[in-house]
Structures are given as structure tokens and as C-alpha cells.
Amino acid sequence: MKTGTTGTTLWLGAQILATYLSDTLPPSSSVERKRRCLDLGSGVGYLPLCLAAWGWDVIATDIEPVVSTVLTPNAAEGLDVIRREMARRGVLASVGTITPLELDWINYVAADTTPPSDLPDPLRGDYLDLIITTDTLYAPSLTQPLWSTLTHFSNLSRSRHPKGKAPELLLALENRDPGMIAQALDVGRAMGWILKRVPDTRVQKGVEKAGWGWGRAEWEGVEVWKGRLEKLDVKARA
Template sequence: MSASCPAHATKHLPVLPYTFGDTIFHLSQLQNGVSNGTALWLGGQCLAVYLAESHARYKSSQHPCPRALELGSGIGLTALSLSSLGWDVVATDIPYVIDSVLSNNIRINQHVLPQGSGQIELRELDWLVSPEDWHWDHPDIIASSTLSPLPVDRSVTLLSPPYDILCTADTLYDSALVTPLLRSLHAISTLSAAASPNNRPPFILLCIERRDPALVDRFLHEATAVWHLSLHRVPHKKLARAVQKHYPQWTSDDWEGVELWKLRLITSPRSVDKKSSCK
């Protein structure tokens, strides 16, 4: 099985060799029905190749390395891809996904990352927990509904806000998670903007399959109407060029329905650079 086949053709593989640039990751995955986050999905594949082509436009000078936070890191493809591109990444998910696939995938693949790669910090982030109860100073837990964080070692340096981008892929599949996901994106954007020297919130990259149009439309409506996020779809032609470059054997049917959206917290009428948001 080719390392760059579409995700729906590789879910049966317990370990997936995955080529990204000049690097081959070996990604463990599960398809046992317990969680959607333990296998590779198309959105993650398309987001990874878009970032390979466009990540430089999201860099700022706030940190020595650009900094990203991912919500719902799953098997770790986006986090590993960004790291290989020179980004520091906070990869987050719930305990089951972290323990079953994510932690091991990050650990075993770090030795194949190229020189100059960024660091990856793995932390639990349960969107169902109110942001008022999050722990940004803890090395393992940002938000947990089951564990109380142990005392913090203040000598540990964490990848704290501000972030240059927030990423999430394949995370629209349950109506009960729409509001918690948006609340989490809003909270991190607000905190990141407050920590930024220029008070600019990070861009949010959301890559999804439109499997449930009503669910996607609800998310997009709530994003703008309730959470004050600007909303722009990355042009299909731009995403298609990245997909065709990295997966030349794919047909349009192989990734039909994938959409990449760019969101950003509106903090003032001039806080959103509309001129660059869709290019």
C-alpha cells in the first residue's frame, strides 16, 4: 500500500508508513470504533500538504521558531509535519487518543525529523472543560475532565501563547462538539492575542470533509454569529495545487468534499487582514 494513498484506503493498516517531503513517518492507528481520533482522515492529509506549501505566510517574529497549537491531533500527522517544517507545536487531544496512538507516534517519529525541526509538546485538552478551568502552566494537561493536575514544576519551559496558528482537522463529526470546539478556539485566540505584542489573534486553519452539510453549515454560522470569527474558505484551486503536487496519483474523487477554512477572531474592525486571508 502506497504511503500516500487517501486515508480511506489505509485505515486497515495498524502501522502506516507515511511520506511527507523527504521524511517517512510510521504512524500507528486504530479502527476499533472507540474514537474517530485514532485513525488517519483526509482532512489531516490535505492540511499537511497545504502547510507544506503555505506555512511560511503564517510565521511571525514573536518566537525563535513559529508556534502552533493543534486541537484534536489524532495520530499526529499535522504535528509531525509542522515540526519537520521548523515549527514548535503543542499537540492536544483527549486521554484515550493520547494513550492509544498519539504519544507513541510522536515519540517514535521524532528521531526521523530533519535537522532544524521544531519541538512537539503533547498535552491533554478536553474541549468540554470550560476555559475558566484550563491550566496553561502545566506540562501535561491544559484541560481535563477526569484528572486534577499535579503541582507544577516551574523550571519547565512550555510552549505557551501567543501562537502563530491554530490547526484542527477532521473534528466536525458530532453536533455535541460544535460549541465546545468553537469555545476552545475562541478562548485560545483571545489569550494568544492578549499575549501578542501587536494584539493580533492567530489564524485558525480548519480542514474538514463535508460529510454532514447541515453540521458544517451550523459550525460556520455559529463561528461568525456567536463567536465573532471571520470566515474565509481557502480557494479550492489553491488546495488542489498542493494536493496534486504531493499526491500526483490522486484523482479528484479521492478527496472530494474536503474543504479548508481560515478563521480569525475579530478583535476590532481592522483586526482582520482581508486582503491576505484567502490568498
């Protein structure tokens, strides 16, 4: 995968998904096990920072040089700002962590095969509560690698969940090419993903609660999809 503006721009999909998450996510308690999220295509790290501020531990992934030059420094500086601001306000809530990691989807292009054993395991022996990805369905050549990566880590997480539960997927996109997006979503469905679009009215509720003053026209074309993998790939790494 090549880098360009995709890892250095804050896209609209990430901003809209952040408002939806802020209105729907349960808090992650410091007393219980912290909830964990895997973000595919973290870019500047906006969503990982939002989730960490809400107490979640996030594995934030992208490719080089985005990880070392953008994502990692932004995560470190952003977490410091969040902690200082919470301390200033006297907020006792626990801040989550962000683990930046290089992850190239091309390594997972064949969903029915096990990736090489030397690839990094971002789950670190634990399971995920959530997988997110935003503005990543934009090139047909990356569609199969993205769904293969999502499938692999969903199966891997499910194999580690005490009840065998797969993590929820939240996907946000700007639908600039309806035909291409429809085909991309069909690829996911063919691989066993159950996908359902979140109604715009529900997304708008989160946008309004964010207090940004955005009307529907401000995020025209952005869609939020929920999904879960129902077809278990028995070859996923344990």
C-alpha cells in the same frame, strides 16, 4: 468526550491540510523565534509531525487515552525518524518540537467565562502563530465546545502577542452533512470568527505539489477554511 476511532484514524482532512500547509507555510527559522502552532484534535499526530519537520513547535492536543497511547508515542517515534532522515540527507534545517497535551473541549463550553485556573495552559506564556483543527466538526454536540475552545486560546494568544494579533485558524473537514456543517460554521461566526473557504483550485495546487498522484476525486468533499477571531473576549486569561 468519549474516544473511539476518532483518535486512532488518519482522516482525509488532515492529509489534505498537510499538502496545503506544505505549499503555503513560511519556514520557521532556528535563528529567529520559532513559529508555534496549537492543534486541536491531533489524533495520531500526523499534522504535528509535518509541522515539526518544517521547523515549527507544536502543542498537540487530544483526550485520553488517545494522548498517552497513540499521540505521545507516535510523536516521539516520528520525530526520531525525521531527525535521522534529515541527518542521512545532510539537511541542516532545525526540527521543531511536539508537546502532547490532554485537552478536553468540554472545559471551554461557555465561551464567555474563564475556564478553571487549574486547567493546563498550552501556550506556556507565549503566543501562537497558528491554530489548526481537522475533521472535528462532525457531531452537533461538540460544535459549541470546539468553538469555545478555539475562542479561548485565540484570545489568550492575542493577549500575549506584542501587537495584539490573533493567530490564524486553519480548519479542514469532510463535508458529509452540508446542513450540519453550515450550522457549525454559523456558530463560529456568531462568536466573532471571520471565516473564508479556501478555493478548491488552491487546495488542489498543494495536493499536486505533494506528488501523491491524487486527482480531485480522491479528496471529494474535503474543505479547507481560513479564519481569525475579530471579537475580543476581555475575560480571556492573561
